[in-house]
Amino acid sequence: MRTRMGVVIIAAAAILVSAPGIAGASNHHWGEGRRARAHQPTIVDLAAATPDLSILVQAVQKAGLAETLADRHGEFTVFAPTNEAFVALLGQLGLKSLDDVPVDTLRAILLDHVLPWSNNSKDLAGYARRGFDPTTIGGLPLDYDASPAGVNDAAIAASDIKAANGYVFVIDKVLQNPDPRPTIAGLAIATPDLSILVQAVQKAGLVDALNDPTSKLTVFAPTNEAFVALLGQLGLKSLDDVPVDTLKAILLDHVVPKELDAADVLRRADKGRPTHTLGGLDLRFTTSPLQVNGVDITATDIEGSNGTVHVISSVLLAPPAT
Secondary structure, eight states: OHHHHHHHHHHHHHHHHHSTTTTTOOTTOHHHHHHHHHHSOOHHHHHHTOGGGHHHHHHHHHTTOHHHHTOTTOOEEEEEEOHHHHHHHHHHHTOSSGGGSOHHHHHHHHHTTEESSOOOHHHHHHHHHTTOOOBOTTSOBOOEEETTEEETTEEEEEEEEEETTEEEEEESSOOOSSOOSOOHHHHHHTOGGGHHHHHHHHHHTOHHHHHOTTOOEEEEEEOHHHHHHHHHHHTOSSGGGSOHHHHHHHHHTTEESSOOOHHHHHHHHHHTOOEEOTTSOEEOEETTTTEETTEEEEEEEEEETTEEEEEESSOOOOOOOO
16 A cells, blocks of 8 residues: 555656746746646646546546646645545445446546645645535535544545645545444444443433534543443442433533544643533643543544544543532
């Protein structure tokens, strides 16, 4: 994988370096910069010169999108699946080649890989920090992660490949609409050590909220052992002994109404910046060890289609009212 991706990056870089006028262009002279861009390869040029994107090029041509993505006056961000990614998709669909894919279907798939403006990784990371998922021309919301670099369920193998009309990011999967990843509720249900949390969410009537595909949430998820310890502290035998309103309030103190990955948590820890939960609890993070309000974060960045789960070793509790 590393060798093949190296070829992708080297091929793209070689085009940029060899394009006439690029080396002599000056950022301080608008006219010279404009002439340089006139000789810079377009997104289609970059893809056509990259062997591992040859199936993508065929797909773009078949879908009638080559002229659009070659337009030097356009601005696009393209997430470009590798040949291996397309082969995997065809296998999933039980098809032998692109010839078996209807043109309208192929066009819809490709448009879910194109943003209608030019963004590099810094721009995309900025959107993510503000809780904004940019939407492709095809209508697919893109969940971008800077570290490790990824978008939705695909890993980004090469970033910020600059073209005359935008940027190309090479990815290892063909993106699907809707996002095939489970929701936060689905992630919890599939994790045996979060089964008591699932019971608590069901009792508190929060399943729909954690299943909402339009939400972007972060859940700090206590393990079964954490809930057992809490019940022991309260002198209770099971969740059935906890009033619904009390349980709901506790759970909402574990939910942040925006997506925070581990990098965001570390950033907030460094700045000493608190994060507010839906229940009103202030979360403060520390590093070495990584903790939230003094509780260990034991697993990070379990990503779903509508947010991220971080597993914690104890149930977070609001301080008693004074």
